[in-house]
Amino acid sequence: MFQKTLTAAAAMSLIAGTALADGHLTKVSFGTNWVAQAEHGGFYQSVADGTYAECGLDVTILPGGPQVNNRALMLAGRIDFHMGGDLLQAFSAAQENIPVVNVAAIFQKHPQVIVAHPGEAESWEDLKSLDTLLIGDNGFQSYYQWMINAHGFTAEQRKPYTFNPAPFLADKKTGMQGYLSSEPYLIKKEGGFDPNVFLIADAGYSSYATTIETMRETIDTRPEQVQCFVEGSIKGWYNYLYNDNAAANAAIQEANPEMTADKIAFAIDKLKAWGIVDSGDAETLGIGVITDKTVDDFYAKMVEAGVVDGGIDYKGTYTTQFVGNGVGLDLK
Numbered sequence: 001m002f003q004k005t006l007t008a009a010a011a012m013s014l015i016a017g018t019a020l021a022d023g024h025l026t027k028v029s030f031g032t033n034w035v036a037q038a039e040h041g042g043f044y045q046s047v048a049d050g051t052y053a054e055c056g057l058d059v060t061i062l063p064g065g066p067q068v069n070n071r072a073l074m075l076a077g078r079i080d081f082h083m084g085g086d087l088l089q090a091f092s093a094a095q096e097n098i099p100v101v102n103v104a105a106i107f108q109k110h111p112q113v114i115v116a117h118p119g120e121a122e123s124w125e126d127l128k129s130l131d132t133l134l135i136g137d138n139g140f141q142s143y144y145q146w147m148i149n150a151h152g153f154t155a156e157q158r159k160p161y162t163f164n165p166a167p168f169l170a171d172k173k174t175g176m177q178g179y180l181s182s183e184p185y186l187i188k189k190e191g192g193f194d195p196n197v198f199l200i201a202d203a204g205y206s207s208y209a210t211t212i213e214t215m216r217e218t219i220d221t222r223p224e225q226v227q228c229f230v231e232g233s234i235k236g237w238y239n240y241l242y243n244d245n246a247a248a249n250a251a252i253q254e255a256n257p258e259m260t261a262d263k264i265a266f267a268i269d270k271l272k273a274w275g276i277v278d279s280g281d282a283e284t285l286g287i288g289v290i291t292d293k294t295v296d297d298f299y300a301k302m303v304e305a306g307v308v309d310g311g312i313d314y315k316g317t318y319t320t321q322f323v324g325n326g327v328g329l330d331l332k
Contacts, residue, residue: 025058028225029079031070036063036255038267039181039210040083041248042106042237042277042287048247051235055228063255071213075100080218081229084211086110087298088142090317091308099216102318104230104288105208106237109201109276111180112143115187116196117172124203128153131173134161139177142307143205149305150204165190180274181267199274206298208290219319230322234288237277238331241268278332285324292320 032040043061046052052059062079064070071089074082075098084090084102093100114127121127128151135144135158147153161177168176169191178184180199187195201207212230219226240248249264271277281289295318302308 024056025053026056026225027058027060028081028229029060029062030081030083030229031062031064031073031079032083033064033070033085035065035259036061036252037181037259038249038252038264039111039271041240041245041252041264041268043083043233044236044251045240045245045248046232046236048251049236049239051239052229052232055232057225057228057232059229059232061255074213074215077215080214080225082213084213086207086209086211087295087317088207088302088307090211090213091299091302091312091314094312094314094317095309100213100317101216101219102208102211102213102290103219103226103322104212104233105290105323106211106233106288107209107276108278108280108282108289109199109274110143110205110207110209111271111274111276112139112200112205113178113180113183114175114198114200115168115178115183116175116198118193118196120172121175121196121198124151124198127175127198128157130157130175132159132171132175133157134159134168134174134176136161136163136177143200145307146205146301146305147200150301180276181270184270185263185266204301206294206301208294208298212288216316227322230288231327234286234323235328235331237287238328241272241277242332281324284326286326286329288327289324290318290320291324 030043047059047061062070070079071082073079090100090102114133116127116130121130127133137160140158144153144158148155165176165183165186168174176183180197184195184197187193212233214226239245252259252264277287281291295314299314303310
Protein backbone atom coordinates (compact mmCIF):
# COMPACT_ATOMS: atom_id res chain seq x y z
CA MET A 1 0.00 0.00 0.00
CA PHE A 2 1.42 3.37 -1.00
CA GLN A 3 2.10 5.70 1.92
CA LYS A 4 2.83 9.38 1.63
CA THR A 5 5.70 10.38 3.87
CA LEU A 6 7.21 13.63 4.98
CA THR A 7 10.91 13.89 5.69
CA ALA A 8 12.85 16.54 7.46
CA ALA A 9 15.21 16.72 4.50
CA ALA A 10 12.34 17.71 2.20
CA ALA A 11 10.97 20.23 4.62
CA MET A 12 14.37 21.71 5.33
CA SER A 13 14.82 22.64 1.69
CA LEU A 14 12.04 25.17 2.25
CA ILE A 15 13.66 26.79 5.26
CA ALA A 16 15.76 29.80 4.39
CA GLY A 17 19.26 29.95 5.71
CA THR A 18 19.52 26.28 6.60
CA ALA A 19 23.04 25.03 6.23
CA LEU A 20 22.58 21.40 7.23
CA ALA A 21 22.93 18.90 4.40
CA ASP A 22 21.47 15.41 4.24
CA GLY A 23 24.79 13.82 5.11
CA HIS A 24 24.88 15.59 8.47
CA LEU A 25 21.59 14.07 9.61
CA THR A 26 20.82 10.63 10.96
CA LYS A 27 17.81 9.06 9.31
CA VAL A 28 15.14 7.71 11.68
CA SER A 29 11.57 6.65 11.05
CA PHE A 30 8.40 7.19 13.07
CA GLY A 31 5.24 5.22 12.39
CA THR A 32 1.90 6.64 13.46
CA ASN A 33 -1.07 4.46 14.33
CA TRP A 34 -3.54 6.05 11.95
CA VAL A 35 -3.78 8.29 8.91
CA ALA A 36 -2.38 11.82 9.16
CA GLN A 37 -4.52 14.16 11.24
CA ALA A 38 -4.30 17.07 13.65
CA GLU A 39 -3.89 14.61 16.53
CA HIS A 40 -0.43 13.93 15.05
CA GLY A 41 0.28 17.59 14.47
CA GLY A 42 3.27 18.10 16.75
CA PHE A 43 5.28 15.46 14.96
CA TYR A 44 4.58 16.98 11.56
CA GLN A 45 5.42 20.38 13.03
CA SER A 46 8.92 19.32 14.03
CA VAL A 47 9.57 17.93 10.58
CA ALA A 48 8.20 20.99 8.83
CA ASP A 49 10.03 23.62 10.89
CA GLY A 50 13.33 21.74 11.18
CA THR A 51 13.24 21.08 14.93
CA TYR A 52 14.27 17.44 14.53
CA ALA A 53 17.02 18.46 12.15
CA GLU A 54 18.41 20.95 14.66
CA CYS A 55 19.58 18.06 16.84
CA GLY A 56 20.71 15.94 13.91
CA LEU A 57 17.74 13.80 12.86
CA ASP A 58 16.18 13.37 9.44
CA VAL A 59 12.77 12.05 10.49
CA THR A 60 10.45 10.21 8.13
CA ILE A 61 6.83 9.94 9.26
CA LEU A 62 5.06 6.78 8.08
CA PRO A 63 1.29 7.19 8.40
CA GLY A 64 -0.74 4.29 9.71
CA GLY A 65 -4.16 3.18 8.51
CA PRO A 66 -6.64 0.31 8.45
CA GLN A 67 -4.26 -1.92 6.50
CA VAL A 68 -1.00 -0.68 7.97
CA ASN A 69 0.63 -2.10 11.12
CA ASN A 70 3.52 0.20 11.92
CA ARG A 71 3.90 -1.30 15.38
CA ALA A 72 4.76 -4.65 13.82
CA LEU A 73 7.39 -2.89 11.72
CA MET A 74 8.97 -1.49 14.86
CA LEU A 75 8.95 -4.90 16.53
CA ALA A 76 10.67 -6.26 13.44
CA GLY A 77 13.34 -3.55 13.59
CA ARG A 78 12.25 -1.85 10.39
CA ILE A 79 11.30 1.49 11.96
CA ASP A 80 12.71 3.27 15.00
CA PHE A 81 9.75 4.80 16.82
CA HIS A 82 6.02 4.21 16.93
CA MET A 83 2.98 6.12 18.13
CA GLY A 84 1.35 4.01 20.82
CA GLY A 85 -2.33 4.07 21.66
CA ASP A 86 -2.53 3.91 25.44
CA LEU A 87 -0.89 2.12 28.35
CA LEU A 88 -2.88 -1.08 27.81
CA GLN A 89 -0.78 -1.79 24.73
CA ALA A 90 2.34 -1.51 26.83
CA PHE A 91 0.94 -3.78 29.54
CA SER A 92 0.06 -6.36 26.90
CA ALA A 93 3.59 -6.23 25.50
CA ALA A 94 5.03 -6.75 28.98
CA GLN A 95 2.83 -9.77 29.52
CA GLU A 96 4.24 -11.24 26.31
CA ASN A 97 7.82 -10.29 27.25
CA ILE A 98 8.13 -7.92 24.28
CA PRO A 99 10.67 -5.17 25.16
CA VAL A 100 8.63 -2.15 24.03
CA VAL A 101 9.16 0.98 26.12
CA ASN A 102 7.16 4.20 26.27
CA VAL A 103 9.58 7.13 26.29
CA ALA A 104 7.01 9.95 26.23
CA ALA A 105 3.25 10.41 26.64
CA ILE A 106 2.02 13.21 24.41
CA PHE A 107 -1.63 12.94 25.47
CA GLN A 108 -1.96 13.37 29.21
CA LYS A 109 -5.64 12.55 28.89
CA HIS A 110 -7.14 9.75 26.84
CA PRO A 111 -9.40 11.37 24.19
CA GLN A 112 -12.04 8.62 24.36
CA VAL A 113 -15.50 10.04 25.00
CA ILE A 114 -19.11 9.00 25.41
CA VAL A 115 -21.57 11.27 23.62
CA ALA A 116 -25.26 11.76 24.38
CA HIS A 117 -28.21 13.80 23.18
CA PRO A 118 -28.69 17.11 25.00
CA GLY A 119 -31.41 16.81 27.60
CA GLU A 120 -31.03 13.05 27.90
CA ALA A 121 -27.73 12.90 29.80
CA GLU A 122 -26.35 16.03 31.40
CA SER A 123 -23.72 14.34 33.57
CA TRP A 124 -21.52 11.26 33.58
CA GLU A 125 -23.90 9.60 36.05
CA ASP A 126 -26.85 10.34 33.75
CA LEU A 127 -25.30 8.07 31.11
CA LYS A 128 -26.36 5.07 33.20
CA SER A 129 -30.00 6.01 32.68
CA LEU A 130 -29.80 5.73 28.90
CA ASP A 131 -31.34 2.65 27.29
CA THR A 132 -28.27 1.86 25.19
CA LEU A 133 -24.58 2.67 24.98
CA LEU A 134 -22.95 1.86 21.66
CA ILE A 135 -19.47 0.57 22.47
CA GLY A 136 -17.09 -1.27 20.11
CA ASP A 137 -15.58 -4.63 20.95
CA ASN A 138 -12.17 -3.18 21.89
CA GLY A 139 -13.79 -0.60 24.13
CA PHE A 140 -16.01 -3.20 25.76
CA GLN A 141 -12.98 -5.30 26.64
CA SER A 142 -11.05 -2.34 28.05
CA TYR A 143 -12.49 0.94 29.29
CA TYR A 144 -16.07 -0.30 29.49
CA GLN A 145 -15.00 -3.01 31.93
CA TRP A 146 -13.59 -0.19 34.03
CA MET A 147 -16.88 1.71 33.66
CA ILE A 148 -18.71 -1.36 34.96
CA ASN A 149 -16.31 -1.88 37.85
CA ALA A 150 -15.77 1.72 38.93
CA HIS A 151 -19.05 3.39 38.02
CA GLY A 152 -21.78 0.75 37.93
CA PHE A 153 -22.53 0.60 34.22
CA THR A 154 -23.89 -2.73 33.01
CA ALA A 155 -22.98 -5.17 30.26
CA GLU A 156 -26.66 -5.30 29.30
CA GLN A 157 -26.72 -1.60 28.50
CA ARG A 158 -23.97 -1.99 25.93
CA LYS A 159 -24.61 -2.79 22.30
CA PRO A 160 -21.88 -3.08 19.63
CA TYR A 161 -20.77 0.11 17.92
CA THR A 162 -20.22 -0.28 14.19
CA PHE A 163 -18.68 3.18 13.66
CA ASN A 164 -21.95 4.31 12.11
CA PRO A 165 -23.63 7.23 13.95
CA ALA A 166 -27.07 6.58 12.42
CA PRO A 167 -28.45 4.51 15.34
CA PHE A 168 -27.34 7.21 17.77
CA LEU A 169 -28.85 10.00 15.71
CA ALA A 170 -32.16 8.11 15.45
CA ASP A 171 -32.59 7.39 19.18
CA LYS A 172 -32.25 10.03 21.88
CA LYS A 173 -32.05 7.35 24.56
CA THR A 174 -28.83 6.01 23.01
CA GLY A 175 -25.31 7.10 23.88
CA MET A 176 -22.24 6.33 21.80
CA GLN A 177 -18.50 6.02 22.13
CA GLY A 178 -16.36 8.46 20.24
CA TYR A 179 -13.06 10.21 19.84
CA LEU A 180 -13.11 13.76 21.19
CA SER A 181 -12.13 15.33 17.88
CA SER A 182 -14.06 12.97 15.59
CA GLU A 183 -17.58 11.85 16.54
CA PRO A 184 -18.70 15.23 17.95
CA TYR A 185 -17.63 16.81 14.65
CA LEU A 186 -19.48 14.14 12.67
CA ILE A 187 -22.65 14.51 14.75
CA LYS A 188 -22.62 18.26 14.26
CA LYS A 189 -22.27 17.80 10.50
CA GLU A 190 -24.81 15.00 10.06
CA GLY A 191 -27.20 15.63 12.94
CA GLY A 192 -27.09 19.41 13.09
CA PHE A 193 -26.52 19.60 16.85
CA ASP A 194 -23.72 19.57 19.38
CA PRO A 195 -23.88 16.42 21.51
CA ASN A 196 -23.10 16.36 25.19
CA VAL A 197 -19.56 15.04 25.49
CA PHE A 198 -18.12 13.13 28.44
CA LEU A 199 -14.39 12.47 28.51
CA ILE A 200 -13.65 9.16 30.22
CA ALA A 201 -10.35 10.59 31.47
CA ASP A 202 -12.27 13.17 33.48
CA ALA A 203 -14.20 10.32 35.10
CA GLY A 204 -10.98 8.66 36.23
CA TYR A 205 -9.71 6.63 33.28
CA SER A 206 -6.13 7.71 33.87
CA SER A 207 -4.21 6.21 30.96
CA TYR A 208 -1.84 8.25 28.90
CA ALA A 209 -2.40 8.12 25.15
CA THR A 210 -0.50 8.90 21.95
CA THR A 211 2.72 7.69 23.46
CA ILE A 212 6.11 7.47 21.79
CA GLU A 213 7.30 3.87 21.82
CA THR A 214 10.62 2.35 20.94
CA MET A 215 12.48 -0.87 21.62
CA ARG A 216 14.62 -1.31 24.72
CA GLU A 217 17.62 -1.95 22.47
CA THR A 218 17.19 1.47 20.85
CA ILE A 219 17.30 3.15 24.25
CA ASP A 220 20.37 1.16 25.27
CA THR A 221 22.35 1.69 22.06
CA ARG A 222 21.16 5.07 20.80
CA PRO A 223 20.00 7.12 23.79
CA GLU A 224 21.05 10.42 22.20
CA GLN A 225 18.77 9.76 19.23
CA VAL A 226 15.89 8.91 21.54
CA GLN A 227 16.50 12.12 23.48
CA CYS A 228 16.58 14.15 20.28
CA PHE A 229 13.40 12.61 18.93
CA VAL A 230 11.50 12.98 22.20
CA GLU A 231 12.57 16.55 22.85
CA GLY A 232 12.01 17.48 19.21
CA SER A 233 8.50 16.05 19.40
CA ILE A 234 7.76 17.94 22.60
CA LYS A 235 8.86 21.23 21.07
CA GLY A 236 6.82 20.41 17.99
CA TRP A 237 3.68 19.99 20.06
CA TYR A 238 4.17 23.32 21.79
CA ASN A 239 4.66 25.06 18.46
CA TYR A 240 1.76 23.22 16.86
CA LEU A 241 -0.69 24.16 19.60
CA TYR A 242 0.47 27.67 20.39
CA ASN A 243 2.42 29.06 17.44
CA ASP A 244 2.39 29.00 13.63
CA ASN A 245 1.24 25.55 12.51
CA ALA A 246 0.47 26.30 8.87
CA ALA A 247 3.32 24.21 7.44
CA ALA A 248 2.44 21.22 9.62
CA ASN A 249 -1.21 21.40 8.60
CA ALA A 250 -0.22 21.58 4.94
CA ALA A 251 1.89 18.45 5.41
CA ILE A 252 -0.99 16.66 7.14
CA GLN A 253 -3.33 17.54 4.28
CA GLU A 254 -0.79 16.42 1.72
CA ALA A 255 -0.52 13.04 3.44
CA ASN A 256 -4.29 12.81 3.97
CA PRO A 257 -6.38 14.98 1.60
CA GLU A 258 -9.56 14.05 3.50
CA MET A 259 -8.31 16.03 6.49
CA THR A 260 -9.95 19.34 5.64
CA ALA A 261 -9.06 22.65 7.22
CA ASP A 262 -12.24 22.75 9.29
CA LYS A 263 -11.58 19.24 10.65
CA ILE A 264 -8.08 20.28 11.64
CA ALA A 265 -9.31 23.47 13.30
CA PHE A 266 -11.99 21.53 15.20
CA ALA A 267 -9.46 18.98 16.43
CA ILE A 268 -6.93 21.58 17.58
CA ASP A 269 -9.64 23.45 19.46
CA LYS A 270 -10.72 20.29 21.28
CA LEU A 271 -7.17 19.24 22.12
CA LYS A 272 -6.59 22.63 23.75
CA ALA A 273 -9.99 23.15 25.37
CA TRP A 274 -10.01 19.75 27.08
CA GLY A 275 -6.34 19.73 28.07
CA ILE A 276 -5.56 16.56 26.16
CA VAL A 277 -1.90 17.44 25.59
CA ASP A 278 -1.13 20.22 28.03
CA SER A 279 -2.68 19.67 31.45
CA GLY A 280 -1.90 18.23 34.86
CA ASP A 281 1.77 17.36 35.30
CA ALA A 282 2.55 18.66 31.81
CA GLU A 283 1.73 22.21 32.87
CA THR A 284 4.84 22.36 35.05
CA LEU A 285 7.02 19.47 33.84
CA GLY A 286 6.39 19.81 30.13
CA ILE A 287 4.41 18.06 27.42
CA GLY A 288 5.17 14.35 27.14
CA VAL A 289 5.78 13.79 30.85
CA ILE A 290 5.32 10.32 32.33
CA THR A 291 5.06 9.81 36.09
CA ASP A 292 5.21 6.68 38.20
CA LYS A 293 2.09 7.83 40.04
CA THR A 294 -0.06 7.95 36.91
CA VAL A 295 1.12 4.61 35.54
CA ASP A 296 0.72 2.94 38.95
CA ASP A 297 -2.80 4.32 39.29
CA PHE A 298 -3.93 3.17 35.88
CA TYR A 299 -2.41 -0.29 36.27
CA ALA A 300 -4.18 -0.77 39.61
CA LYS A 301 -7.50 0.25 38.08
CA MET A 302 -7.11 -2.15 35.17
CA VAL A 303 -6.22 -5.03 37.47
CA GLU A 304 -9.24 -4.29 39.65
CA ALA A 305 -11.49 -4.18 36.59
CA GLY A 306 -10.12 -7.49 35.34
CA VAL A 307 -8.70 -5.95 32.16
CA VAL A 308 -5.09 -6.96 32.83
CA ASP A 309 -3.50 -9.56 35.07
CA GLY A 310 -1.82 -8.69 38.32
CA GLY A 311 1.88 -9.40 38.59
CA ILE A 312 2.90 -7.97 35.22
CA ASP A 313 6.28 -6.25 35.20
CA TYR A 314 4.65 -3.04 34.03
CA LYS A 315 7.46 -0.90 35.44
CA GLY A 316 9.56 -1.95 32.46
CA THR A 317 7.00 -0.62 29.99
CA TYR A 318 8.07 3.01 30.37
CA THR A 319 10.94 5.25 31.33
CA THR A 320 10.93 8.80 32.68
CA GLN A 321 14.53 9.56 31.69
CA PHE A 322 13.72 11.55 28.56
CA VAL A 323 10.79 13.68 29.81
CA GLY A 324 9.68 15.87 32.67
CA ASN A 325 12.51 18.40 32.37
CA GLY A 326 10.44 21.38 31.28
CA VAL A 327 11.60 21.20 27.65
CA GLY A 328 9.53 23.51 25.47
CA LEU A 329 7.77 25.42 28.23
CA ASP A 330 9.31 28.62 26.88
CA LEU A 331 7.51 28.06 23.57
CA LYS A 332 4.04 28.22 25.10
